[in-house]
Amino acid sequence: MEWESFRRSDNVEDRRAEGPTSGGGFGGGQLGLGAVIVLGLVGWALGIDPRLLIGGAEMVNSARHQYTQSETRPPHAGAPSDQMGQFVAAVLAQTEDVWSDVLPQQKGVAYTKPRLVLYSGSTRSGCGGAQASMGPFYCPNDQKVYLDTAFFRDMQKRLGGGGDFAYAYVIAHEIGHHVQNLLGILPKVQAAQQRASSQAQANAYSVRLELMADCLAGVWAANADRKFQTLQPGDIQEAISTAQAIGDDRLQESSRGYAVPDSFTHGSAAQRTQWLNTGLRSGQIDSCNTFAQ
Known part of the structure; x- marks a missing residue:
């Protein structure tokens, strides 16, 4: 993935110096x-x-x-100076540039830029404590993405994924949740989860929400490539390999030896790959309606 020439977003809040x-x-x-x-x-x-x-x-x-x-020790605001911080700021800037065009054009909704918090170990969020073990996540209460970049090392060492575009896909997935929030989808799904008659039903809502974020990451990538020519040979396979590696079935099978579909919260490897590819092929938000399936 070619990212070095892109502008850096100032919407990065670097808390890594704070420590846990x-x-x-x-x-x-x-x-x-x-x-x-x-x-x-x-x-x-x-x-x-x-x-x-x-x-x-x-x-x-x-x-x-x-x-x-x-x-x-105030958090550093703006693009960090280290290579990983620069990469994150460049990817965030690209999501800003793409969604600022695509969301109004396709859905008539203005795009407000979220902040991305880099931290190490643990930090505070509008949704409670953030721990590295939770992985990257989006908090709708403060409209921020929280990322401990140690997750990228885990992707390489434990999950079999990795590479610049794979890391960008992870960030774009969380930005996808922000897009869902702006569209009013996220609060509706959260309300439906609270009314769910069982944990399995609540999990099913979560899976559809996460698969839609995968698809929106694909929509971002497709439009970013048209706008900036970002993709290089092998990039798509990197993202697909990562989507497969973090499928619920793969993670459960590696940890316990078997998978329990009713407990899935993000979707299987096949589902995550399918919806990422859907967004990549179409570049259209409307193609990502996982709730209509």
């Missing part, structure tokens, strides 16, 4: 056991209630922690 966020338990203001013991001894020696010393120290520690989080 606290997972609860001890807050930013609480003291370690050693500090509590020392302050207790000091209070006993000076005839001061140790609770006053400990409470005051925790207040100071809490203020320092909050200052550190909000002032000394």
